[in-house]
Amino acid sequence: xxxxFYDLTGNTILATLVVAVFPxxxxxxxxxxxxxxxxxVSAWIQDRVGPNRTGPFGLFQTVADFVKMLxxxxxTAKDIDSKLYNIAPVLVFTGSFAAYAAIPFSSKLIGxxxxxxxxYVIAISSLVVGxxxxxxxxxxxxxxxxxxxxxxxxIISYEIPTAIIVLSIVMLxxxxxxxxxxxxxxxxxxxxxxxxxxxxxxxxxxxxxxxVVGFIIIFISTxxxxxxxxxxxxxxxxxxxxxxxxxxxxxxWAMFMLSEYGNMFAVSAIVSILFFxxxxxxxxxxxxxxxxxxxxxxxxxxxxxxxxxxxxxxxxWLRWTLPRLRVDQLMSLCWKxxxxxxxxxxxxxxxxxxx
Amino acid sequence: MKQYFKNTWLGIYTVLVGMxxxxxxxxxxxxxxxxxxxxxxxxxxxxxxxxxxxxxxxxCDQCSRACxxxxxxxxxxxxxxxxxxxxxxxxxxxALWVTKFNIDFAKCCYxxxxxxxxxxxxIYMTDIFEFSEYDRNxxxxxxxxxxxxxxxxxxxxxxxxxxxxxxxxAAATAKPKxxxxxxx
Numbered sequence: 268x269x270x271x272f273y274d275l276t277g278n279t280i281l282a283t284l285v286v287a288v289f290p291x292x293x294x295x296x297x298x299x300x301x302x303x304x305x306x307x308v309s310a311w312i313q314d315r316v317g318p319n320r321t322g323p324f325g326l327f328q329t330v331a332d333f334v335k336m337l338x339x340x341x342x343t344a345k346d347i348d349s350k351l352y353n354i355a356p357v358l359v360f361t362g363s364f365a366a367y368a369a370i371p372f373s374s375k376l377i378g379x380x381x382x383x384x385x386x387y388v389i390a391i392s393s394l395v396v397g398x399x400x401x402x403x404x405x406x407x408x409x410x411x412x413x414x415x416x417x418x419x420x421x422i423i424s425y426e427i428p429t430a431i432i433v434l435s436i437v438m439l440x441x442x443x444x445x446x447x448x449x450x451x452x453x454x455x456x457x458x459x460x461x462x463x464x465x466x467x468x469x470x471x472x473x474x475x476x477x478x479v480v481g482f483i484i485i486f487i488s489t490x491x492x493x494x495x496x497x498x499x500x501x502x503x504x505x506x507x508x509x510x511x512x513x514x515x516x517x518x519x520w521a522m523f524m525l526s527e528y529g530n531m532f533a534v535s536a537i538v539s540i541l542f543f544x545x546x547x548x549x550x551x552x553x554x555x556x557x558x559x560x561x562x563x564x565x566x567x568x569x570x571x572x573x574x575x576x577x578x579x580x581x582x583x584w585l586r587w588t589l590p591r592l593r594v595d596q597l598m599s600l601c602w603k604x605x606x607x608x609x610x611x612x613x614x615x616x617x618x619x620x621x622x
Numbered sequence: 623m624k625q626y627f628k629n630t631w632l633g634i635y636t637v638l639v640g641m642x643x644x645x646x647x648x649x650x651x652x653x654x655x656x657x658x659x660x661x662x663x664x665x666x667x668x669x670x671x672x673x674x675x676x677x678x679x680x681x682c683d684q685c686s687r688a689c690x691x692x693x694x695x696x697x698x699x700x701x702x703x704x705x706x707x708x709x710x711x712x713x714x715x716x717a718l719w720v721t722k723f724n725i726d727f728a729k730c731c732y733x734x735x736x737x738x739x740x741x742x743x744x745i746y747m748t749d750i751f752e753f754s755e756y757d758r759n760x761x762x763x764x765x766x767x768x769x770x771x772x773x774x775x776x777x778x779x780x781x782x783x784x785x786x787x788x789x790x791x792a793a794a795t796a797k798p799k800x801x802x803x804x805x806x
Binding site for chain 1: 630
């Protein structure tokens with residue numbers, strides 16, 4: 268993408284700026300639409316109407332919220348550790364935003380075509396843990412601290428099944444580059460990894476059930492990593508006020524919210540890249556059949572965003588379906604169920620891919 | 623081990639059941655009544671803001687006396703002969719000028735006790751319930767149809783009339799004395 272814009276404009280600064288700004292705009296749009304959709308979906312599921320006063324269908328609700336947040340006084344408690352307190356939201360947001368550097372939106376819209384993209388995404392999103400612990404600790408508040416501790420325990424635990432499933436995909440595809448993994452699932456939807464990958468033969472059909480299991484495990488564990496219901500005990504409203512960001516307000520609080528929605532899209536993107544063909548269309552390209560080359564990247568971006576939003580919607584759907592897990596249930600789900608299944612899955616996929 | 627797989631299956635299955643239910647609700651129409659635009663029909667005997675039909679009011683003060691919180695304030699002036707006040711809709715003759723008929727809805731408890739004693743059924747409940755105000759004084763509703771000047775005029779008229787009557791009475795009682803006086 269950098270090269271593309273460099274060729275287009277011939278200016279290194281402009282090209283860098285465009286490449287850097289695009290994911291930021293995406294995160295902002297995701298947060299803007301995500302908050303609105305969250306409210307609408309929750310309302311529809313509960314047979315309510317949802318926001319409908321601000322603009323047509325309440326579309327400007329998030330804008331109104333944002334303006335309110337900007338105007339808020341930055342009230343802080345007296346005994347906070349102000350250095351850590353101020354760094355924490357930035358760090359959390361950086362962690363979730365940095366992951367976008369390696370996510371391919373389409374064959375032309377890739378921040379970095381790094382060979383170790385998948386590894387980088389998993390590593391950099393762990394930065395969030397540090398930020399959350401900082402926020403909880405520096406707030407000097409029992410709810411914040413409890414929330415932060417729970418969050419750290421949860422994220423670190425659930426990174427294991429995620430990593431194992433990612434490993435099984437890496438074993439199958441033989442690359443860590445997100446772009447290459449996407450490109451292996453090109454053309455039609457039966458080439459997607461969840462349907463056994465692009466290679467045709469007996470192994471494809473043998474792989475399907477294990478890929479489905481892998482998808483379920485990685486979906487559950489990424490859901491837990493972004494602290495969404497039913498794994499939202501770090502910010503459990505009914506017991507911990509707001510968890511690790513109880514003491515935050517105004518724009519610092521907005522940074523946490525922004526990173527939450529940014530994370531939601533990032534994990535949805537990772538899941539769709541690993542199992543659902545990334546930016547590739549399930550039904551072929553209009554650009555190919557019409558013979559219009561330049562249309563293809565836009566179509567790819569459309570399919571990528573569509574898949575990402577689909578998973579975000581499923582996350583919301585789950586949020587308004589399931590009640591919150593208890594701490595011990597959370598840990599037993601991860602250590603007693605997800606990790607053993609993931610390991611068995613890894614071994615079986617390894618054996619099949621050797622065939 | 624059997625229990626383990628059973629738990630796994632139960633976990634996945636129950637989540638899917640829940641998701642199916644919420645998915646159905648995603649498409650059921652909302653039960654919300656969007657209040658200011660859509661209003662439910664109120665029950666037949668609802669108790670809301672009072673209204674007084676002053677054409678029928680005879681100023682009997684019964685509603686004011688029935689009120690448990692004394693929110694109705696009535697002042698009346700007797701009419702003088704020759705003034706025609708008209709009749710109420712059920713044929714009662716009006717004999718009093720109602721110079722003041724204030725109901726303070728800040729005090730009113732909407733008990734409807736004032737409605738029953740009214741002989742002409744001129745005080746009754748309406749279906750208006752949205753009348754909040756920023757100033758409490760705006761909740762004092764003045765129903766009297768007479769303006770202040772008119773009320774003053776009626777008062778003066780009545781006072782004049784009573785004074786005249788007193789004078790006549792005094793004259794009537796004084797006359798015999800006067801007749802006696804010159805004789806003495």
